[in-house]
Amino acid sequence: MYFALRRGDRMGAHGSMSQVGDTVVVIDDDASVREALASLLESVGLRAQLYGSAPEYLVAPPAIGATCLVLDVRLPGQSGLEFQRTLAAAGNRVPVIFITGHGDIPMSVQAMKNGAFEFLTKPFRDQDLLDAVMNALDHDRAGRAHEQAAARLNELFETLTAREREVMAQVVAGRLNKQIAADIGLSEITVKVHRASVMRKMAAKSFADLVLMADRLRGAAGRLRID
8 A cells, every 4th residue: 555765765746854843643543554654754754653543642742843644534433524623623723634445525525625634545655645744744834833923923012011002003004203192192202212112122123024013913813903
């Protein structure tokens, strides 16, 4: 079923490269399949974590770096598709690559609608799985970087006082210092002081940079609002 690359090869067909800390979680109730997949993944420098069922994975310590999940559709107890929905409901956005020997078009369509990254039917080529894994890891790495950047932006915003947030909202709306001063009842000099403080606390290098930050804050869910 599998045709592994030479040990030491580390790149997929699209040039993606595994990084230290990347982890591929394999959940399949067939031990021979788990071991074959682990051998393939390790041959390209990837770390594999193997589980025979979804509950085993749920109680295990989470992976730290970029992660993707290779999941069999048919599992004991909760099916792979059901487990995918469980993960989504819990806010776990780990990319899921389904593998199955009993797949059909409706099943694959449902999996993709539910957010699956890829759906592979056995027997599949090793390179197809490796390409899917590398792309999924790239996707997860980018998502983690975006979340970290959003968290950092939120931390910076939380350092602003209520008045500084008020000034920031007007600054990014294009209001002049004298207009802001008239609107909120401050002197123009005081507005300039607040504006400089906002730029410093937000680590904004320019007005355009601050506007971009404000757009990201407005686009974030719930608590990140400046107006």
